[in-house]
Amino acid sequence: MLRVIAVLIAALWVAGACPAAAADTINPDADFKAFRDYFTKKFPKVPLNDFVNGPYSMDAGLRKQWEAIEDFPPYDFAVDRGKEMFGTPFKNGKTYGDCFANKGIGVRQNYPYFDEKSGEVITLELALNRCREANGEPPFSYVKDEMASLTAYMAFTSRGKLFDIKIPNDPRALAAYQNGEKYFYSRRGQLNFSCASCHVQSAGQHIRTEVLAPALGILAAMPIYRSEWGSMGTISRRFVTCNSQVRGVPLEPQDENYRDVEYYLSYMANGLPISGPGARP
């Protein structure tokens, strides 16, 4: 229902039929500029490209420990495993590479994208499982293990490439974008926190020893090896745990809301380099 209304609003905006309601229009470009300005003004000493390093961009003590861990990062195992999986054909002889542009190498920065055929946001994790299913293989769990290994490898081959998320001129794409924005700013859970409460207003602040990562570029390092988890986790896992942390019941991984918020955040990160896989406390 909400989606329908948003589509209508978007349709009106695209048609230019609603010029007076400026506050309610969807303008990703203006959002993008405001979002980036907010963070670069809040953290004037952090070079723009360093935002993809999350908490390490703003705390020297943490950065030193991180650099020590990056000397030989625990996600290396996941990258190697992902590479091996990528090179192993399915039972039908096809491979993951057959499902992606450029055989899946160096394409992470283009995800998620809005698929105009199906009218929905396609994330990398979703594309990987759809690839499996299209080739007669059962899907993987979205949160860790195999999915983290596959995305770790794909991110690794895309390091340094700049986020290039497009919003096609399609009211449904704009609606998905706005739904993601709405999800990002809506308070939820018994603690009444939104994603933005922690990663916009409180970005850079300490919770115990952890430093809250700024929302700008926050997905660039995914998937991540978290010391707290003692294992790899995907973007799906990060959203699910964020919800639990504010005492909200998480949605199913790859729920439309999660995909839309990934779309929104990735669009906000346009022009920033992929740095994944990453290591985080």
Added chain:
Amino acid sequence: MPLKITTNSRHDRTRRLLLKSALGGLVAALALPWLPKWARAADGALWPKDAFTQKTEAGAIKALYGKEATASDQVKLDAPEIAENGAVVPIAVSSALPNVTSISILVSENPFPLAASYKLPPGTTAMVANRLKMAKTSKVVALVESDGKIFSATKEVKVTVGGCGG
């Protein structure tokens, strides 16, 4: 021999397991002499169980070296002031002292303070970097064995997210 070799029933059990797994371990190596040398190098019997199960820092040092340590500015201990997560704390130790034969690291407040001990044959540099778990804020003690004497350096590392899970 800088480290005491302890024998006990658990290590005997380890030996039996090693025999079964036919990889690694002295007994397995003797039984299967055609295994490449590297496959039998690590030997669980070398592990100084007594030192690793001491509950105090002093007890662990005594069990490991049989003597006390002297503080020295020749021992360099590189550890963070605040650990980002007690589950993974990068710690490095180095020394310019001569003839260093072993380096050990203790975390005083851990249930078992001795975390790791390294044996350095002649020719190996007196430097080691590793990652340890810390249950809570604690003194970290680096020990360097040089010419048979034990020298130490100490640093406090703050931990607010403990490395014991839960």
Added chain:
Amino acid sequence: MANSIRVRAVASGDHTEVQALVQHPMDSGFVKDAQGNLIPPHHIEVVDFQHAGKTVFTALWGPAVAKDPYIKFSFKGGQKGDDIAVSWVDNKGESDSLTAKIM
């Protein structure tokens, strides 16, 4: 099953710097599982590094070494193309080994 050991050994000047990462749970014996039962200790006890048939470094590890443990050291000698042999054994008698080339 992929090997549990990752080694990077780089010769520079008259020294070789060795870094290794091992995939191992390093369970301390103090952590409870989801059901509230203590996970028994399961950790590597000994790691041995050899070059040219000689041990160049021995690590003795307790349960306080972090999960997926990491180690860095350096020894005199070693040339590009030489073998570095690494092996570990844990408290359950499990073990693994790997030979890598010095870069």
Added chain:
Amino acid sequence: MRTIFAMTGLVMLAAASAAQAASTQADFDAAMAAATAADKEAAMLKNRWTPTEQALAAAKKAAAAGDFDTAVKDAQHAEALAKASIAQAKEQDTAWKAAVIH
């Protein structure tokens, strides 16, 4: 007048505690139905809270053990939490816009 009022109050208190001590399966079923309905509405809005789920589980556990007093109390708590989560979702449906970076 005042005395009567006070007496009535006492009687009511006594009645209330008597009723509380005698919570039945039927009381629990009613409280649980209300809580579950509210939780379902929260789920439709994709805005469940974990404490609601915990209170529902606690209520079921107490009822299974025959402790209907606790079961009813937990179910009512769950209903209150679920209703708060519904209110949050409805409020945030528009309130989020005020938080957007401009």
